[in-house]
Amino acid sequence: xxxxxxxxxVFTISEVNALIPALSSLVRQQLRDQxxxxxxxAELMRLTGEPPRSLERxxxxxxxxxxxxxxxxxxxxxxxxxxQRVQTWGGVIKDPQTGLVDFYGRVDGKLVWLCWRYGEDTxxxxxxxxxxxxxxxxxxxxxxRNLVN
Numbered sequence: 001x002x003x004x005x006x007x008x009x010v011f012t013i014s015e016v017n018a019l020i021p022a023l024s025s026l027v028r029q030q031l032r033d034q035x036x037x038x039x040x041x042a043e044l045m046r047l048t049g050e051p052p053r054s055l056e057r058x059x060x061x062x063x064x065x066x067x068x069x070x071x072x073x074x075x076x077x078x079x080x081x082x083x084q085r086v087q088t089w090g091g092v093i094k095d096p097q098t099g100l101v102d103f104y105g106r107v108d109g110k111l112v113w114l115c116w117r118y119g120e121d122t123x124x125x126x127x128x129x130x131x132x133x134x135x136x137x138x139x140x141x142x143x144x145r146n147l148v149n
Contacts, residue, residue, distance in 0.1 A: 008104050009090040009103075009104065010104045010105060010106055010111070011090060011103040011104060011105050011114055012105070013105070013114065013123050013139065013144060015103075016103050016105075016114050016116060016123045017122050017123050019089055019090075019091075020116065020120075020121065020122065020123070022089075023086065023089070023091065023101065023116070024118065026082055026085060026086065027086070027099040027101070027118045028099075028118070029082060030079060030082045030083065030096065030099065031099055031118065033075055033078060033079045033082065034079065034096065034097070036075055037072060037075050037076060037079060040068060040071060040072045040075065041072065043068060044065065044068050044069065044072065047062070047064060047065050047068065048065060052069075055069045055072050055073050055076075056069070057069060057070075083096060086101060090103055090104075091103055092104075092113075094115075094132075094133065095133070098117060098118065099117060099118025099119070100115070100116075100117045100118070100133060101116050101117075102114065102115050102116070103116070105126060107126060107143055111129060112126045112127065112128060112129065113126060113127050113128070113129060113131075114126050114139075115127055115133070115136050117133075123139065124138060124139055125137060125138055125139060126139055126143065
């Protein structure tokens with residue numbers, strides 16, 4: 001596995017902390033868009049009486065359904081682009097519902113996830129690559145000293 005990870009960006013705490021203001025703003029918009037998409041899908045289901053199989057226009061669609069489908073396609077495209085931007089910054093989206101994003105880091109020479117969740121002002125946690133959110137451990141002063149690239 002080490003060979004595969006050599007090309008990955010490995011972050012320091014400072015590098016992740018520098019991204020947090022922009023990341024917070026973007027994830028806030030992502031969560032807002034996610035909510036609007038969910039509401040739009042519910043409205044579409046209410047109008048059509050069934051879950052949408054597609055957001056493509058059909059001859060049976062009313063003007064309101066066509067407008068809603070067009071709006072949803074646009075919102076979904078923006079939503080996907082937002083998460084792609086997080087990935088270009090080096091983040092790995094772990095839970096888009098809560099805004100959980102991890103970054104690769106190293107503690108004592110071992111590759112770990114530096115773990116950030118929307119609403120946290122600074123990076124405060126990490127966990128092993130195989131552990132999930134429940135395995136988060138605080139970045140104590142000792143761990144911070146041992147966090148190296």
